[in-house]
Amino acid sequence: MELQVPLNATRSIRGRMHSQPLKYPSLKPLLNLYVPHNHRVLIVGCGNSAFSEGMVDDGYEDVVNVDISSVVIEAMQKKYSDRPQLKYMKMDTRDMSCFEGGSFDGVVDKGTLDSILCGQSSQQNAAKMLSEVGRLHMECQFSDSHC
Structure with a gap:
């Protein structure tokens, strides 16, 4: 039986699996299917990824990026200061x-939950994050006032 290696994984010299960051083109068909370009999207734990840039290049109009690192947020704000569709906030x-x-009409997390689950109080912190994501996204589905 052959091992199926995910598209975003590679092997190191020692043979251990390492995850590669997902790039926008790999998720584009899925996002386009479920999140229309005129919807407001939140990217949690954006880091210095060009993922959001790919979304805007594809036609998304309002992409809000959050990350806990002020260094990353400041760099991304400077880098994309000419792209009003991209907003960066330390959070x-x-x-x-x-x-x-x-x-938000859609929320994308490419790795923040994985990072949280590797830290102290991981279950409690993961529950907090998922509760916030649900509050920001799911309430929209049940409320007539915003949607």
């Missing part, structure tokens, strides 16, 4: 209370 994904419930 802890466990507390995104500056956003109202139902503020």
Whole structure:
């Protein structure tokens, strides 16, 4: 039986699997299927990835990126200062209370949950993050006022 290696994984010299960051083209068909280009999208734990740039290049109009690192956010704000469709904010994904419930039509997380699950109090912190993501996205589906 042959081992099926995910497209985003590679082997190191020692043979261990390492995950490669997903690039926008690999998720484009899925995002286009479920998230129309005129919907507001939140990217949690954006880092310095060009993923959001790919979304805007593809026609997404409002992509909000959050990350806990002020260094990353400042660099990305400077890099994309000429792209008003891209917004960058320093924020802890466990507390995104500056956003109202139902503020986003879609939420993308490419690795933040994995990172949280590797730290101390991982289950508690993961629950906080997922609760916030649900509050920002799911309330929209059940509220007539925003959608």
